Amino acid sequence: MLDRAASQQAGPDEQQTRPVAFRGAGFTPRAGRASGWIALALVIAFWQLAGSAGWVNPLFLPAPSAIAVAIYKLALSGALWQHLSWSIMRIGSGWVLGTTAGVIVGFAIGLSTLARGVGITFISALFPIPKIALLPLLILWLGIGEEPKIATIALGVFFSTAISVYSGVDAVPRNLIRMAQSFNVPFHAIVTRVIWPGAMPSILAGFRITASVALLLVVSAEMIGAQYGIGAFVLQAGNLMQTDQLLAGVVILSLFGLAVSRLINWLEARLLHWR
Template sequence: MLERAPSQGTKHDTSALRPVAFRGAGFMPGGGRVSGWIALALVIALWQLAGSAGWVNPLFLPPPSAIAVAIYKLAISGTLWQHVLASVVRIGSGWLIGTVLGVIVGFAIGLSTLARGVGITFISALFPIPKIALLPLLILWLGIGEEPKIATIALGVFFSTAISVYSGVDAVPRNLIRMAQSFNVPVHAIVAKVVWPGALPSILAGFRITASVALLLVVSAEMIGAQFGIGAFVLQAGNLMQTDQLLAGVVILSLFGLAVGKAINVLEARLLHWR
């Protein structure tokens, strides 16, 4: 963009044109990935230095090198994959069930007055209940096995998904829906072509939250009643004061969270490319 500089001299002088910096970035976030990785590397380096210099008792806080060795030994022995597989199956099953039901109920609440009146009442009453507190009752209903753990995860994911979906539906501009109705567009086409794309950013943000909820619930459920799983492994390592293995389990949970976050970023880039 060019702007005209103030003229000096006679009125017949032609003013010079000069470039102006672009001011319409629209608060687009810049790339800060490198700085984030550098900060993480510095923290790990300081942590390792504190452990190697003996400033911190390794029983209370093992250095990163000890945690890496513990993860390597667990991976070589096969114990790591046994625990990880059990947790991934529970998370995947519970998250899928809770997400499907939450999307259906969320759209119903967002589109139907009757469903909104009934659904919001139940969600407001049941959402604040810690879902892990229902695990003993679910064990009584479903028996001892995988079903209570998966049901606990599904319940936690369901409520968060339903809230994010109907919030996203509410955020869709009603003028777009009225315009489609004025052209006699069928209801299913309005939902597919107007409501769904408009609500999708909120739905994907809800997916990011429910993935964390599922991870928290599976660890809690495995600590209460499971032989295999990351939660059971962390609890066992803590009881035996094997802090290197305990933190190895915590690192694995963190890596799993990072992987899920990366997957959702890819999904957002593909589905929200129009933004």
């Protein structure tokens, strides 16, 4: 009893307080890049150990060292750069065309009632169609050159971009738009200063998806009707059972996708610094 009374009479500085952990971080992701690279290095090391110890038949799964040697030989002979340049040209052309059209249509759907009624109907009907299935028809329309391959990539990129853009426009808080309208801000200024920044996170997320879509479509298109390109190289290596070169092409595609992802991360850091 005396101890309790003494503690109640003690000043606030003499009383020991229990620290409370901060709980308002807002689910902010922490930088954990090292853990991912360490896990990848462990997987590659175990893969190399399995190949060197003879646990896996090298015909079915070559060791990482054999894949690295295959990539080195391809780079030394110049075949790697030839195939890679054709694939990059097709991806770049198709992605730019599809993204430009998708951004325009997506903003039209998000801002216009008439465009929304017409556009969503067509997108909902045509989006589920596998775009690679249209390649024979595009070859019939556009010829057997590069145009049908680029058009296939552009179609796949267009629908995903349009959906992400008008979803981002819909996600912009309407109170911000009404506030700008109440101050008699011109329409073009509302689009460029309110809607465009508000929809940018969804647009960049769409870019991340369309980059993968373009990579998938270019490989499929090159496997069907191309002499040069990473897809054609992978198909040829698979037909000849050269699994080290086949996986070398797969690794090159993975590295290309990783480079595109880093580029989009850089764009997000530059354009979304206000978040």
